[in-house]
Amino acid sequence: MSTFSLLILPGDGIGPEVMAEVRKIIDWYGAKRDLSFDVSEDLVGGCAYDKHGTPLHDDTMAKAQEVDAVLLGAVGGPQYDNLDFSVKPERGLLRLRKEMDLFANLRPAQCFDALADFSSLKKDVVAGLDIMIVRELTSGVYFGEPRGIFEEGNERVGINTQRYTESEIDRVARAAFELAMKRGKKLCSMEKANVMESGILWREVVTRVGQDYPEVELSHMYADAGAMQLTRWPKQFDVIVTDNLFGDLLSDLAAMLTGSLGMLPSASLGAPMSNGRPKALYEPVHGSAPDIAGQGKANPIACILSFAMALRYSFDQGAEADRLEQAVETVLAQGLRTADLLGEEGKVPVSTTEMGDAIIAAL
Amino acid sequence: MSTFSLLILPGDGIGPEVMAEVRKIIDWYGAKRDLSFDVSEDLVGGCAYDKHGTPLHDDTMAKAQEVDAVLLGAVGGPQYDNLDFSVKPERGLLRLRKEMDLFANLRPAQCFDALADFSSLKKDVVAGLDIMIVRELTSGVYFGEPRGIFEEGNERVGINTQRYTESEIDRVARAAFELAMKRGKKLCSMEKANVMESGILWREVVTRVGQDYPEVELSHMYADAGAMQLTRWPKQFDVIVTDNLFGDLLSDLAAMLTGSLGMLPSASLGAPMSNGRPKALYEPVHGSAPDIAGQGKANPIACILSFAMALRYSFDQGAEADRLEQAVETVLAQGLRTADLLGEEGKVPVSTTEMGDAIIAAL
Ligand SMILES: CC(C)[C@H](C(=O)O)[C@@H](O)C(=O)O
Numbered sequence: 069m070s071t072f073s074l075l076i077l078p079g080d081g082i083g084p085e086v087m088a089e090v091r092k093i094i095d096w097y098g099a100k101r102d103l104s105f106d107v108s109e110d111l112v113g114g115c116a117y118d119k120h121g122t123p124l125h126d127d128t129m130a131k132a133q134e135v136d137a138v139l140l141g142a143v144g145g146p147q148y149d150n151l152d153f154s155v156k157p158e159r160g161l162l163r164l165r166k167e168m169d170l171f172a173n174l175r176p177a178q179c180f181d182a183l184a185d186f187s188s189l190k191k192d193v194v195a196g197l198d199i200m201i202v203r204e205l206t207s208g209v210y211f212g213e214p215r216g217i218f219e220e221g222n223e224r225v226g227i228n229t230q231r232y233t234e235s236e237i238d239r240v241a242r243a244a245f246e247l248a249m250k251r252g253k254k255l256c257s258m259e260k261a262n263v264m265e266s267g268i269l270w271r272e273v274v275t276r277v278g279q280d281y282p283e284v285e286l287s288h289m290y291a292d293a294g295a296m297q298l299t300r301w302p303k304q305f306d307v308i309v310t311d312n313l314f315g316d317l318l319s320d321l322a323a324m325l326t327g328s329l330g331m332l333p334s335a336s337l338g339a340p341m342s343n344g345r346p347k348a349l350y351e352p353v354h355g356s357a358p359d360i361a362g363q364g365k366a367n368p369i370a371c372i373l374s375f376a377m378a379l380r381y382s383f384d385q386g387a388e389a390d391r392l393e394q395a396v397e398t399v400l401a402q403g404l405r406t407a408d409l410l411g412e413e414g415k416v417p418v419s420t421t422e423m424g425d426a427i428i429a430a431l
Numbered sequence: 432m433s434t435f436s437l438l439i440l441p442g443d444g445i446g447p448e449v450m451a452e453v454r455k456i457i458d459w460y461g462a463k464r465d466l467s468f469d470v471s472e473d474l475v476g477g478c479a480y481d482k483h484g485t486p487l488h489d490d491t492m493a494k495a496q497e498v499d500a501v502l503l504g505a506v507g508g509p510q511y512d513n514l515d516f517s518v519k520p521e522r523g524l525l526r527l528r529k530e531m532d533l534f535a536n537l538r539p540a541q542c543f544d545a546l547a548d549f550s551s552l553k554k555d556v557v558a559g560l561d562i563m564i565v566r567e568l569t570s571g572v573y574f575g576e577p578r579g580i581f582e583e584g585n586e587r588v589g590i591n592t593q594r595y596t597e598s599e600i601d602r603v604a605r606a607a608f609e610l611a612m613k614r615g616k617k618l619c620s621m622e623k624a625n626v627m628e629s630g631i632l633w634r635e636v637v638t639r640v641g642q643d644y645p646e647v648e649l650s651h652m653y654a655d656a657g658a659m660q661l662t663r664w665p666k667q668f669d670v671i672v673t674d675n676l677f678g679d680l681l682s683d684l685a686a687m688l689t690g691s692l693g694m695l696p697s698a699s700l701g702a703p704m705s706n707g708r709p710k711a712l713y714e715p716v717h718g719s720a721p722d723i724a725g726q727g728k729a730n731p732i733a734c735i736l737s738f739a740m741a742l743r744y745s746f747d748q749g750a751e752a753d754r755l756e757q758a759v760e761t762v763l764a765q766g767l768r769t770a771d772l773l774g775e776e777g778k779v780p781v782s783t784t785e786m787g788d789a790i791i792a793a794l
């Protein structure tokens with residue numbers, strides 16, 4: 069029996085609710101399969117600030133470095149909007165990404181058959197859509213120095229720095245090519261090399277890495293054209309690799325194409341640890357949704373599918389990940405829908421916990 | 432009779448073809464209405480580089496500063512991809528924007544009734560859509576220093592700088608609020624204040640400017656959520672104001688929602704000149720489309736509607752602008768379609784020049 073250590077950080081807003089359903093799934097796996105999980109739970113984001121005055125306590129950070137995988141719910145909420153920048157809930161998440169060096173953020177944008185009607189896009193544009201966005205996650209304008217708000221003459225100026233080294237680009241490009249090899253062998257890299265020197269270096273390094281993957285068809289696109297093409301005909305893409313900031317926008321856009329934001333997981337992976345497994349953090353793409361928090365309306369599927377990604381990428385349990393994903397398909401096919409997915413005729417409205425229970429039943 | 436001076440820069444790719452149709456429209460206005468245009472023509476982009484070794488000759492720059500309005504086609508093409516960054520076709524356009532200080536880029540995303548079926552989005556999501564994106568155009572990461580590719584240790588690093596001063600944010604925010612006052616009195620400002628200090632300053636200054644426009648309902652959104660919401664339900668927006676880089680992506684995304692990229696114009700406006708009119712450059716949102724250049728396939732409507740924006744914003748001829756826009760609606764209602772808009776049954780395929788002629792007939 070394999071034992072894996074898992075740090076759970078439910079965070080703010082709907083985070084705790086959706087994570088409670090994941091806990092049930094984890095317990096099911098512990099009881100019914102040949103797997104056992106050593107689970108600990110801690111605070112991140114606004115709730116950590118409320119307790120400790122920091123959105124991520126050093127002890128939590130240290131724990132995150134030791135476990136096989138971290139599972140995070142969501143951070144943020146309006147009550148924290150006026151906090152100083154350095155202690156905003158987001159800083160907790162960004163610290164985890166940076167200190168665990170999770171440079172490759174995998175964001176699948178997949179359209180579930182049962183939900184194809186739910187997209188704002190035409191059904192034929194999105195049905196069967198299955199693309200993977202690989203977003204660089206530990207560098208770029210999110211972390212570049214200098215940054216801040218400075219006095220200049222008699223006014224202030226806000227400054228951030230986009231910065232990419234060759235090795236930072238190289239490693240995320242490799243992660244993307246590796247994924248492309250396991251998928252459709254097509255990779256599109258997006259930047260603004262027509263305007264930004266950092267984009268020129270990005271394009272050059274990605275092209276160079278591509279020489280090690282002659283089987284992968286590599287293309288380059290300006291990020292604005294990328295936003296257009298994702299909207300026009302997303303199925304032209306297989307894997308997309310892009311920087312931290314473009315990846316933030318483009319992956320949210322891609323997620324929305326599928327019509328099922330409450331359905332989409334993500335994995336943030338770093339370099340292999342001594343046991344050969346990558347440092348890893350898994351989280352749903354949706355945010356903390358404070359407007360519906362605590363009402364049993366949240367869709368737990370994105371967080372549950374994030375655990376499925378953990379099974380696949382951290383615990384080497386591809387078959388168990390398939391099983392869990394299949395269970396999700398099953399409940400959708402049964403017509404069960406949380407509030408975010410309601411609208412069609414003849415569907416069965418369920419609460420957050422009912423959805424979790426149904427998935428366990430389907431397992 | 433009013434006389435206006437106009438500098439025409441057809442540029443590269445399909446630029447000259449679509450501009451030829453605009454010339455016909457200008458001639459029509461000169462002959463048939465109480466307007467006369469003093470038109471000169473010059474080079475920008477790759478064609479300027481081919482002739483002068485620079486994408487914008489100083490003489491052209493000087494002329495642009497003197498005229499009532501500049502009308503630009505498009506710049507760029509694959510044959511220029513390997514030019515040094517400093518002489519790439521785009522630098523010509525960026526120099527015009529910067530030296531004319533055209534800080535407010537107005538990009539309407541409007542869905543033409545006759546084309547609502549043509550979008551990749553569902554008809555009810557886009558039919559009647561009419562939003563205006565105001566993109567800051569002379570600052571931010573497009574122009575911030577330091578920038579470049581530098582040696583660092585034993586590798587290179589690509590650097591760009593996002594920089595916004597309070598006054599830069601203030602003036603573009605005012606332009607956006609003024610537009611909102613003339614439209615639906617709703618303004619949404621987009622940035623990443625949760626991650627970038629420049630975004631914090633942006634939000635603060637926009638909020639402050641908003642105190643001068645109490646009638647306008649102001650909201651703020653993170654740019655990634657903005658990309659999502661534009662995709663999910665774009666009609667929630669009236670005017671959007673955002674920075675140069677986010678504006679590049681978000682306006683292209685918004686343009687694509689309408690399904691009619693070949694239809695969308697833009698205006699880039701600066702401070703008022705001594706005659707009270709703003710410095711101004713008008714250009715279609717589409718690019719140089721080198722793949723279809725010279726084949727009579729390009730849609731001239733975006734460039735023609737850019738001239739309509741010139742009539743409205745530079746020449747104070749709102750009624751004439753309406754007339755031209757109405758003529759475009761008429762030919763669309765007649766079923767005339769250039770290649771980019773074909774696909775539906777029962778439409779009449781036309782070439783670039785046939786479309787121009789039809790619009791003149793409709794005038
Ligand atoms: C919460 C925020 C800091 C974060 C980001 O900007 O990266 C989020 O938008 C995401 O995409 O994970």
Ligand SMILES: CC(C)[C@H](C(=O)O)[C@@H](O)C(=O)O
Binds near residue numbers: 292521524525679
């Ligand atoms: C051609 C390019 C420099 C330009 C930009 O990035 O601003 C274009 O994409 C645009 O949006 O006008």
